[in-house]
Amino acid sequence: MSFERPWLAQYPERVPAEIDVDEFPSVVAVLESAIENYRDRPAFANLGKTLTYAEIDQLSAQFAAYLLGELKLKKGDRVAIMMPNCLQYPIATFGVLRAGLTVVNTNPMYTARELKHQLVDSGASVIFVLDNFAHTVQEVIADTQVKQVITTGLGDMLGFPKGAIVNFVLKYVKKMVPEYDLPGAIRFRDALALGQRHTLPTVDIEPNDIAFLQYTGGTTGVAKGAMLTHRNMVANMQQAAAWVGTNVRMGEEVIITALPLYHIFALTANGLVFMKFGGLNHMITNPRDMKAFVKELKSTRFTAITGVNTLFNGLLNTPGFDEVDFSGLHLTLGGGMAVQRSVAERWKQVTGSTLVEAYGLTESAPAACINPMDLADYNGAIGLPIPSTDACVKDEAGNALPQGEVGELCLRGPQIMKGYWKRPEDTAAAIDADGWLHTGDMARMDEKGFFYIVDRKKDMILVSGFNVYPNEVEDVIAMMPGVLEVAAVGVPDEKSGEAVKVVIVKKDPALTAEQVKAHARENLTGYKHPRYVEFRTELPKTNVGKILRRELRDAPAAR
Known part of the structure; x- marks a missing residue:
């Protein structure tokens, strides 16, 4: 059957619709x-x-x-x-x-x-x-x-x-x-x-030999090993390189690698893509030490940086970050979790570089959608499906939904994993008979082919039968100047089944729960209002800084 790809019309100049998966066998x-092309160039620094x-x-x-x-x-x-x-x-x-x-x-x-x-x-x-x-x-x-x-x-x-x-x-x-x-x-x-x-x-x-067993899904119980073949990794490198490479200088790029290379995002986006460009990966061993991180950025003239929302937010809130030399920076890529508008706008203001949001999964090696690199400003989308990638939104029965409707985001392309290591049932549940990977993320596509993540299927909060997406609540609360970090979760409620609770790390010690609720009332419809507000000194996070909503949900309900 023919498959509509409305996003191709939005592709930036010089980005191909398909990539050559066979250029490198491994x-x-x-x-x-x-090594042959850039023998004496710097490759990794630490x-x-x-x-x-x-x-x-x-x-x-x-x-x-x-x-x-x-x-x-x-x-x-x-x-x-x-x-x-x-x-x-x-x-x-x-x-x-x-x-x-x-x-x-x-x-x-x-x-x-x-x-x-x-x-x-x-x-x-x-x-x-x-x-x-x-x-x-x-x-x-x-x-x-x-x-x-x-x-x-x-x-x-x-x-x-x-x-x-x-x-x-x-x-x-x-x-x-x-x-x-x-x-x-x-x-x-x-x-x-x-x-x-x-x-x-x-x-x-061989292209189908397993290069990486990349464990994932620890948040859903037991971690599973995604079998990523040499072909999967090469394909995703080719896709991402074609997308971000339109304005790179071969052999001269310096990318700040603060996310761990053992995580699929940095492994492909930094390790492989910038190796293909003959670039230098400047590795940060402990990005949690923000003061030392900023000091290192001050002594390095870098051209690119990848990260997650919490990393960018942390840098923006570290004294001295605004004194870093950003004159060479032409690529800022955010992924791993939703990028918040307030963070993206401040990043642009301080660095002059647009924080371009991307989307991927361990199972897709990881990139699937990226916003155009020439994007002028944050647009709230996860971007367009990258070359050689199909994406669609399906309902519970597996039927493709029309533009604008919310359903499960499904992906197909040469970067999709071989399956889960020794778990045929889990593989069959994740990849359907037509080769579509079911992501577990709720999304919609607009008329131009841009995709928007509404939320994780399992993070969705059900208030009196209405779907509340934590990302939306978090975005609104994050707009408050007194808020450093925020996470929204659902907690059991006798009347409405679930109620919205927000857990906040304060930037302004004087911030009150009543101010938070008043701000929510101005910006969100009634059933999305947080009924409970909890303040903490820090939020639980994964190794790459993704906020663990599950841990907040499972914590004893603090009112």
Whole structure:
């Protein structure tokens, strides 16, 4: 059947309707092309140390040779990497991929329970972990299939004497490295030295081989591994690069990578797309330390930055951010959660750069919709489906809905995952017989083909039979100058089934619940008014700064 794509008429100049998925057979081929074209250009920088593409080539080849030559891993074996943003991450990740193995990205903040689930479920035989988090590995390793642990200190790639100082300060001054005991573990530098004794064989990597097992859905219960193939990752890199690349300078871009590379957004948008451009990923290890983050931005002339709404909001509220040099900044991409109008407008005012909202999922590697890069101002949409991507809105019965109607957003394209690891039922529930991925997000499409997320299906609040979308309530409350952060959730209510509750972090200590309610009355229809207002010093968030509404819903009802 023919499929209408009204969005193509809105595509910016020079953005193609389709991308060439076959230009690179694998993520490794992308890396090899970047090494060939940009050999002596800087590739990754962190804590004052920079590695060139040639150095990434050499070190990742050594790590791959260690995994194959010393550990005798076989094609398709899984290697878990439990690292924040540091130079070891790209070396290890590209090493694992060059060896024909699968990367299992592991959140360093995982509890022992979460880590054990992921290691057991993925069947990882090796884990590479930063010293700071090795005590968690120690707790669970006996219950997993892991045969080899590789450890490293944050300073290990920074050279002497800086690396030794960083490691000493973290362990003995800041006490950020809990004691651990992992008999048989090897240090990363020793693994690289062992790798030098072996020649890296030619590994045949197929487009459909799994590059990453990317765990997702922890918010809906047990985390599932999305199988992202080399083809999925290359396709999404090609799609995003075609979209954002119309005004990049090859070999000269510097992107601020504050979201962790183990998260799919930064992995593709920063790690892969900017590698294709021959750019430099300037990695921020701890973006939560906003003062230090702003100081680093002041000493770096950057051209691009990605982030989530809470990150941009945090920067805007950190003293000194308005003194950063934004003259080179031409790309600000927001995703991972809804971008709030108040944040987008302030970002434009302070930096001169439009905060362009994008939308994606782990299951779509991740980008599916992005706003045009030449957008003058925030428009509230998640954008247009990117090249080679179809999108539609379906009702409960799976029928496509007309323009303007709200239903579940469904996606189709070469970036959609192979399925969930060892979970055929979950895969069948997520991807229908026609290849549509059901996102669980409620959306509508306008006449031009722009999509608007109304909310997560499961976050929707039902007040007396009316749908209330938390995003809308949050947007309105966030307009108040006294509000730093806000989350809206539904709480049980005898009369109306559910009632709206807002949880607020104050910017102005004098802000009252009555002021919040009065502001809501002016801007929202009756059933959307928050009945309950709670103030907290902080909101619960995921590792990338998404607000966890679920935790607020499950908390004992504070009135």
